[in-house]
Amino acid sequence: MPIPASLQNLIDALRVLPGVGPKSAARMAFHLVQRDQVGASDLAHALENALGTLKHCRHCNTFTEADTCDICLDEQRNHAQLCVIEMPTDLMSIEQTRSYEGLYFVLMGRLSPLDGIGPHDIALKQLLERASDGQVTEVILATNFTTEGEATAHYVAEMLRARGLKVSRIARGLPVGGELEHVDPGTLAQALIERRGL
Amino acid sequence: MPIPASLQNLIDALRVLPGVGPKSAARMAFHLVQRDQVGASDLAHALENALGTLKHCRHCNTFTEADTCDICLDEQRNHAQLCVIEMPTDLMSIEQTRSYEGLYFVLMGRLSPLDGIGPHDIALKQLLERASDGQVTEVILATNFTTEGEATAHYVAEMLRARGLKVSRIARGLPVGGELEHVDPGTLAQALIERRGL
Numbered sequence: 541m542p543i544p545a546s547l548q549n550l551i552d553a554l555r556v557l558p559g560v561g562p563k564s565a566a567r568m569a570f571h572l573v574q575r576d577q578v579g580a581s582d583l584a585h586a587l588e589n590a591l592g593t594l595k596h597c598r599h600c601n602t603f604t605e606a607d608t609c610d611i612c613l614d615e616q617r618n619h620a621q622l623c624v625i626e627m628p629t630d631l632m633s634i635e636q637t638r639s640y641e642g643l644y645f646v647l648m649g650r651l652s653p654l655d656g657i658g659p660h661d662i663a664l665k666q667l668l669e670r671a672s673d674g675q676v677t678e679v680i681l682a683t684n685f686t687t688e689g690e691a692t693a694h695y696v697a698e699m700l701r702a703r704g705l706k707v708s709r710i711a712r713g714l715p716v717g718g719e720l721e722h723v724d725p726g727t728l729a730q731a732l733i734e735r736r737g738l
Numbered sequence: 739m740p741i742p743a744s745l746q747n748l749i750d751a752l753r754v755l756p757g758v759g760p761k762s763a764a765r766m767a768f769h770l771v772q773r774d775q776v777g778a779s780d781l782a783h784a785l786e787n788a789l790g791t792l793k794h795c796r797h798c799n800t801f802t803e804a805d806t807c808d809i810c811l812d813e814q815r816n817h818a819q820l821c822v823i824e825m826p827t828d829l830m831s832i833e834q835t836r837s838y839e840g841l842y843f844v845l846m847g848r849l850s851p852l853d854g855i856g857p858h859d860i861a862l863k864q865l866l867e868r869a870s871d872g873q874v875t876e877v878i879l880a881t882n883f884t885t886e887g888e889a890t891a892h893y894v895a896e897m898l899r900a901r902g903l904k905v906s907r908i909a910r911g912l913p914v915g916g917e918l919e920h921v922d923p924g925t926l927a928q929a930l931i932e933r934r935g936l
Contacts, residue, residue: 543830544803546784546791553784556777557755558769559762566827571756572785573792573801574846579754584785586744586751587770587778593744594771603771605742629764632741648772 547573599670601663602628602646611644618642620677624667624696626650626684634682642680645670650688651695659695667696671705678706685712745771797868799861800826800844809842816840818875822865822894824848824882832880840878843868848886849893857893865894869903876904883910 543551547569554565572580596602597609604610611617611631621642625631631644649662671679679700683689697707713731714723723731741749745767752763770778794800795807802808809815809829819840823829829842847860869877877898881887895905911929912921921929 543826544792544801546788546803547801547826550784550788553777553781554755556770556774556781557752557766559765564757567757568755569788570825570827572754573788576754577789579751580785580789583751583754584782584789586748587782587785590744590748590767590771591775591778591782594742603742603745603768605744627768628741628745629768 596648600644600646601648601666602631602644616641619675621680622671622676622678623680623682624693625682626689626692630682630684642678643676647683647692650683650686651692652688662692664696664699668699668703671700672703676705678708681707681709794846798842798844799846799864800829800842814839817873819878820869820874820876821878821880823880824887824890828880828882840876841874845881845890848881848884848890850886860890862894862897866897866901869898870901874903876906879905879907 550569550573551562551565554560554568555562557565560568572583593605594603595605595607597604597612598607599612600609602609602611618641621640622645623634623640623642624645624647625634626647626649628646631646634640634644645663645667647662647664647667649657651657651659651662670676679696681693681696683693683696693709697709700707711734712727713734714720714727720728748771749760749763749767752758752766753760755763758766770781791803792801793803793805795802795810796805797810798807800807800809816839819838820843821832821838821840822843822845823832824845824847826844829844832838832842843861843865845860845862845865847855849855849857849860868874877894879891879894881891881894891907895907898905909932910925911932912918912925918926
């Protein structure tokens, strides 16, 4: 095989990226080595820097470079509400709405038995401790409405209700600007079931 | 924005990979930092190792860790034939056929005015020198049958024919096992035009 070892190693190493198969990895490797050596070098440094500096917020489990993240340190926020999400990207999505003033807890994953991710592989124990601090009165479950996200929400709800905590789930329904004609039947059914009194 | 700087840097750095947009880059970064720190570290090292050791074969321009690649050093091969290809992956594809005994020349790209890649951005000058070594008698153009690959083949053919070299182009036609019913009209038209006497 006329591929130099260091190039083959790079192709193999790129396979750790989610969604990258052998052909993409080869294309990426050739691109980096041939067309963007500066970008490749930056990427190597960014990886090492991130691995060296990032840790988890001791309160909410999101990524941070300090012990506690800025949101958890913010005294202006409502420390009685805890919103449980799967990933830090979800935190960013909710922050962008500017409609939530409480704190977060990031599970860093979801229950997914098919992928071998069980209750001990996401931060459920840590969530239980966090939610039992005496300050939190409501836990809002904002995991995704996928099969795995729903299963996770169900599991977390059972776990927290057993401790006497108030648990809620973000609403399902039509999107803003949504038309009944274009929405899928499952969503429409949920919008009917979860109708609100006016 | 509640994203630590080192994580944001990693997300930005991943954008250098071809085909990776902001959402994919974020997903990759979280995956690496949360689920595969070993893979992330391996990737950083593989990048630095590849950048440090890979160079271009002085004869055929493919990637190699030595001055000259194994194929160019192989005395058993036909040094009178030179097959011109776009990328090292194409070299691998042709080698896998075990039907070509000559040498290669890798352009490391194709002419693509829309992407700002002109004659001086691929190894055309080096190809001209290589093909004029006195040993090469036939140059086989095996660039892709895309618009850019065809333009490149046309340009290279003009350039080499002006030096009195024999230039050929790999054949277009139906694939092995191909059925007329399922092949696109352009390919079928070419298969008719390029028909061979029996």
